[in-house]
Amino acid sequence: MRVKKIFTDSQNRKVMEINVLPTKYCTFGCVFCPIGQKGEKTDKAHHFDETEAFLSYLEREIEVEKPDVLFINSMGESFLNSRLEEIVFLAKDKNVKVSLYTNGYLLGYPQFAKVALFCDEISGEIKATTEEDFRKYQRPLEGYTLEEYWKNMIGFRERYKGEFVIYVTLIRGVNDNPDSIGRIKDVITKLDPSRIFVETFEDEKFCKAFGVSAQKLSECSKVILGN
Ligand code: SF4
Helix, strand or coil: CEEEEEEECCCCCEEEEEECCCCCEECCCCCCCCCCCCCEECCCCECCCCHHHHHHHHHHHHHHHCCCEEEECCCECHHHECCHHHHHHHHHHCCCEEEECCCCHHHHCHHHHHHHCCCCEEEEEECCCCHHHHHHHHCCCCCCCHHHHHHHHHHHHHHCCCEEEEEEECCCCCCCCHHHHHHHHHHHHHHCCCEEEEECCCCHHHHHHHCCCHHHHHHHHHHHHCC
């Protein structure tokens, strides 16, 4: 748990990026996870003793750095820290906007959606576009389905008034075909995001195995973004 970095975003805002998990805790075990495969696959929020000290540290860091935005982007799924709501309110009480990065599955769970609704910006992700690929490449918890995943994000979006950002990751040989792009477009229409980012893998290891070419990325982006 720590401040990872401070940077200026494309809207010229000072952003403080933080991790609120001691090690990886996530609902998925994606084959291309940049954090690695070690960690706990769970959808239960955990109490971490170190959160107490982290809250005091974060308060001091916010007072010193005075960021415009607190970007919560953890080693996995930030909702799995049972004190996430306190972290969100620590920032909100200091007039700092809160942006929360999540894969989006838990937005369909009332206890987590309640915290997300307090945030100024929430992200969701689109990667696999078939149930088979979802199980094979994103390796979610037992019983999770792609249908439920998208339903969870769409249901949350219908209630959420803040900025909803969607990250689409193109995966070579998996979702870079016309059928998949069509499904991505359909779900994006339902999600009505404020902003969409279409990306592929950047780090060498995963880029080699799963990255699409710059030309493919550009072609698919045009279709997805409709420009
Ligand atoms: S959702 Fe993100 S953090 Fe979780 S396993 Fe997949 S890539 Fe890793």
